[in-house]
Amino acid sequence: MWRKILLFSVMAVLASAIFAAPVTIQFWHAMGGTDRIQLLQNLANEFMQQNPDIKVDVQYTGSYTDTMTKMIAAVRAGNPPDLVMIYDIGTQMMIDSGVIIPIQNMIDKDPSFDINTLVSASRGYYTVGGKLYSLPFNSSNPVIFYNKTLFEKAGLDPNNPPTTFEEFIADAQKLTVKDANGNTIQYGFTFGSGEPLAWFFEQFMAVQNSLLLNNNNGRDGRATKAVFSNESGLRIFNFFNDMIQNGSAINAGPGWDNARQIFISQRAAMLITSTSDVNMMVKAAQSGNFSLGVMFLPHPSGVPYGGVIVGGASLWMVNTGNTQREEATWKFLKFLESVDAQIEWSTGTGYFPVNKNSIIKLMYQGYYAKNPPYLVTVLQLLMSNVTPATRGGVTGAFPQIRTAVNDAFGKMFTKAMTPQQALQWAQDQANQAIANYNSLY
Amino acid sequence: MSKKIFPYLLLIPTFLIVVIFIYYPAFQTFKLSFYKMSPFGNRLFFTGFGNFWSLFTSGQYIQSAYTTLIFVVVTVVAGLTISLFLALLLNQKVPGIGIFRTLIFAPYAVSPAVAGTLWAFLLSPVAGYVSYLFLVLFKAQPQWLTTYPLALIAIMIATIWKNLGFNIIFFLAGLQSIPQSYYEAATIDGANASSRLIKITIPLLSPITFYLIVMNVTFTAFSAFATIDVMTQGGPANTTSTLIYKLYQDGFVNFNTGFASAESVILILIMAVFTYLYFKFGQKAVFYQ
Amino acid sequence: MKKSQKKILRTILIEIGLIAISVIILLPIFLALTMSLKKPAEVFVYPPKIFPNSFYIQNYISAFNSINLGRLMLNSLIMSIIITLGKTVFGIFSGYAFSNFKFKGASLLFAALFITLFMPAEMIMIVPLFQIMQSFHWVNTYWALTIPFLASATTTFLMRQHFMTIPKELEDAAKIDGAGPMRFLFEILVPLSKSTIGGIAMINFVYAWNLYLWPLVVTNSNSMATAQIGLKMLTNVESTSNWGVIMAGTLMVLAPTLILFFAVQKLFVRGIITTGLKE
Known part of the structure; x- marks a missing residue:
């Protein structure tokens, strides 16, 4: 009996490995320093554990400017990544690039993602002409x-x-x-x-x-x-x-x-x-x-x-024409924006969480009471009025x-x-x- | 193998590299300089001399040209003068001279980027020893890297220091090739040390000096990019931004391919004139047969 | 004063002058060394003390780990060796072609090559060169770091100049012995020119190791960048890097060329002189 079960489960594992075609997505980011590179890799590893059919290839591509240079080079050579971290002031250039998928398109198709969980200031910065173009990830001021x-x-x-x-x-x-x-x-x-x-x-x-x-x-x-x-x-x-x-x-x-x-x-x-x-x-x-x-x-x-204006960078989805990879990328993005991932990222760096629920959870856990400097950074943001001035300028x-x-x-x-x-x-x-x-x- | 094609075969690798990575990009630069291009290259417009016009009417570019001129002239003149003086000293026959030569040549092995970090450290307002020295000696707290003209002077110092090894090696070789009999004859004629220097040493060193000027000018104008990038990033207020630094900024920070290409064309033309002058006046003097 | 006394005094003065100058010139490197051994708390002591209280090796470890310096140094080494080999071998070929052969278009090709003598293409034509790298899919690869530098007018020119000093009779004798041009090159010319070739190779190695702008632009990951770019990263890394750590990193980047320079200085000096003069 036990043997049969064992045999069955081995076969099941084998079958899933064979039939679930694994997708590999490329993710480029600009977070230097050993700690941050490792932190992002850890997040990707967690995601891959939860989603064995998706492989995330995480690459640190240098500073914000370097990453933009590399992104431009890759687009012109015809092999851009699926997901790329671009600095705040690159927003208009990315919109004009003609190679991205506005995040709004993904959100409109997917009711499981609640846009209202995004911290308003971060959401406001990356919304241009009423459309959310990219997902804020590492936000600061x-x-x-x-x-x-x-x-x-x-x-x-x-x-x-x-x-x-x-x-x-x-x-x-x-x-x-x-x-x-x-x-x-x-x-x-x-x-x-x-x-x-x-x-x-x-x-x-x-x-x-x-x-x-x-x-x-x-x-x-x-x-x-x-x-x-x-x-x-x-x-x-x-x-x-x-x-x-x-x-x-x-x-x-x-x-x-x-x-x-x-x-x-x-x-x-x-x-x-x-x-x-x-x-x-x-x-x-x-x-x-x-x-x-x-x-x-x-x-x-x-x-x-x-x-204050949200600074830092956001994550952009690239139009690769491959639906399977795009779906995998979107899944990964949703993971990065999730409550726990944002807590892990924020407490490991100092960037504030872009998910409101992460802030709430951290507060209930007493994190902000124990770490007043972190509280100030979050408070300053939350106390900002959302106006055209505080949403920041966009120009190429x-x-x-x-x-x-x-x-x-x-x-x-x-x-x-x-x-x-x-x-x-x-x-x-x-x-x-x-x-x-x-x-x- | 036919004897006739043999020399051509020998030249193939070199010419492949030179044609693909110098001639073709040079041609490409000329073409691109007449276009405006969006960062991602998805928009391209012919603009004629528009890029050149924008550059020459922008104060920034003219300022960079001016900065480059001052930087190159001061660095080369001061650097060569100091080097010549040190070479004269190293040309003395005293015990241990070999060790001194080895030590003083050392900056040759230093890269422009390393020279930049070393001097940025020495001149830093917090932990810099040179800053502290100024405080003790002159009761002054100069802000070396953030004020004009000190920032430019700081980069000049780093560049001169870095070039010392190279220049001294040359001057020393030149000094050693001057026959001792010239000096002996002059001494008999009653010439003192300084007139021997002016009448014999300097004229006989002129071919080497000419070569050194050429090398120092190209080095200072281009390779010092790394020193600038590490020390000041072209600041304050663009006052240490040389033509090559501006080119980098327009091409790879501002993503303005049209401007950067026009700047390339200008530099290519300047270097073409420079090469022409070198071959016309200098080649025979230096590469004597 | 006697003449011999005067001479001794003069020697002493010169020695003092030489010591003073050596110290001043080497001071930046020496101060970097002492700073690199200071504990974080000592770095900012005011007024500054030159000598550290202890040998704090941790700075070297931090610098090494925070920017992946081992990998960056390896990249620099691979790049420098390939460039040096390419320039030397191809320079010998093309120099040989120009020095020992008469062929149609020789002077035209020679001129075409030497127009590029003062064109640091990797700097002044960086935008189109970068676009070529894009279209070859070479951005962030060893190809981009090495291929464009494999041959140069300078090395060709120097090799030609050197080969021209070698007596023509040797070539004639080799011909009589039945040696082909390739054999003559490798069995006679190259061995005769060993030290010149070695000197030029050293110069090219240092040149490649010290490249900055090109690697800055064509590499963009901490696994493909070079040691020189590491210096820039070291001051930008978002961790508490202080001057102690930065100087430790700087010295590690400087060490290979400095050690090489001291080890084979004769070869270097010969190479440097050859680049400017024909003996």
Whole structure:
């Protein structure tokens, strides 16, 4: 009897292996670092265990820009992946690429996926012209990390961080320490230039509920003009410039890492960076023996608070013409957006969950009570109003606009231009880039 | 095997590579420079000289050209002067000179990217020793990598340092090929050290100097890309963005194939003129038969 | 002062000068070494101390693991060896063709090749070259890293120049002995030119190892990138990398060429000189 059962089950296993034609899908992502690469591989492994008929080939394809380059190369060579992670500012380029399947099409066909579980801000960012094009996966926004220990030393209340630009500038000055010769040994504030700085600018525009681009940030139709050279933009330029010129802030140089190092080494008391750094910062504070605080982005006093824009990247489905693979990809996507997968991803990195139910579950488990820095990152997002400004701009010329905005900051910091001139210059550059891109469509 | 075709057979591999990977792309670049193309290549429009027009009317490109010029001239002149001085010192017959030569040649083995990270570290505001040295000596806290013109100077320093090994090896070889009898004759005529340097050494080194200028110019204009990418990424405010850096940005960050191709064409033309001048004036002087 | 005393004084001064200069020139590498051995807490000590309190090897391990450096170094090694072999062998062939044969169109072909002498195609024509890689499906493969560099005008030119210095009588004698042109090349020319070929090969190896922009563009995974690109990754990795870790990585990337350079410096110097001068 037992033998028969055994024989039967062996045959059943064999049969399923033979008859269920396995599908292989390719997934390219841009999450560097050993931990994150492994985390995504683990998620894929779990999925494959649940779905033995699907094989997911996970590949780390370099930075966001590298991944976009590789995606373009693959499309032009005729062998794109099934699923690809593309940075926020590549949204319009992907829509225009002609090779993707809008996620909305899949959702419309599949009642098992509840679009309302997506965090509204993330969903809003990737919805263009009323259509959800891609699924947010690793969503983040900027926050300010601060060193509570240094706040106390400077006589500031570590539990009452600044909330307005004015308070922030004043505190930054109090947190600046000079030695007997007048050399700065501790700065109030630090930030990375290059892409990060341009991103912060966009965020502070949203904080003031101001648009970057016309046509409601390119959401109601293709954006044709940049509109950020106004009072709101100027406040941001002045905010950074004031602190640079009075010596209470230090420009850490291009990229994220230099600024992190200055903050971790306690040479600066406040750091603006991505929420996805929260894991790293919590660990750094423990090993560096200081107490870490996280604050919302400050806003100019008297200006109504808008909110922050979702940054990070989203997952795009490629039109391969192969229904079987497309269905497998969609299944995998639904898995990645599921409550538990999002919890695993979020707690392992610092990106916030894009599934509302993951946030609720984490809250009931007491996760946020135990890890206040994570709570702040989620709260800032949930407290944002969903408006055209906080949904962020979409244009195919976004990479050039970021370069222009960063260059404008540089021109202002080095006093080659006044804040007003620099801002206007950036807008002119942006307009040229937008016109250039739009002339193709 | 026919004797007649033998030399052609020998040339096949080299010409295959050169035709496919230099001639064909050069031709392709000229073609693409007259088109506008969408990032994914699904839209393509003829635009005539539109890309060139956009480049020459954009301040950014002109600024990059200007940056490249300053960067190349200062780096090459300062680098060669320092190298010549060091080569003169290394040409002395003193004990242990072999060891000193070995040590001072070392930067030759350093890549532009490594040179960039090393100097980015030394000049960093937090842990940089050079920054600290400035604080102690001059009571100053220069922001090397984020202000103009310091960022450009920082890249010049890294590039000059990286090129030292190469340049000194050449100058030293040149110095050693100068017959000792020239100096002896000059000394008898009463020439002192500095006039011997100006009247004998420098003129006799001129073929080598010419070759070094050519190599240093191409190196500084192109290979220093890695140093820039590691240290400043073209910032602050585009002030360390050379023509090759701009080309990379337009091609692979902004995905603007038309602009990048037009920039390629400009660089190809510049290098063609450069090659022509080299063969016209320099080849005989250096590759003497 | 006596003449001999003056001479000794002069020697001492020169020695001091040489020591000072050697120290200054090597200082960046030395400081990188001391930094690479510091514990995270020591990295940011202010005012900075040059020497670490301990030998903290963990930085090397972190740098090695965080960017898959073993694989990147292997890629660089494979790429550099293939490029060096290709340039050497094909350079010998084409140099030989131009130096020892008279054939129709020789001067035209020679000119066609030497127009490319100062055209770093992998940099200034990077966009169309990249498109060629796309159409060959070579993006992110060893093909892209090596094939475009397998031959160059420079190596051809240097080989030709060198072969021309070898007396014509040798070739005539070989002919009388009945040796064909291939045998003459491999049994007489190449052995006679060993050190020149070796020198040029070393130069090409370092050149390939140090390539940056091309691998940056054509590779895009942490399994195909090269060691130089690893440096860029090291500063971008989203983990707490500090200067200690970054310098550890930098030194590991630098080590192969630096060690090679010290090991066979004579060959290098010869190669470097040959690239510029004909003896």
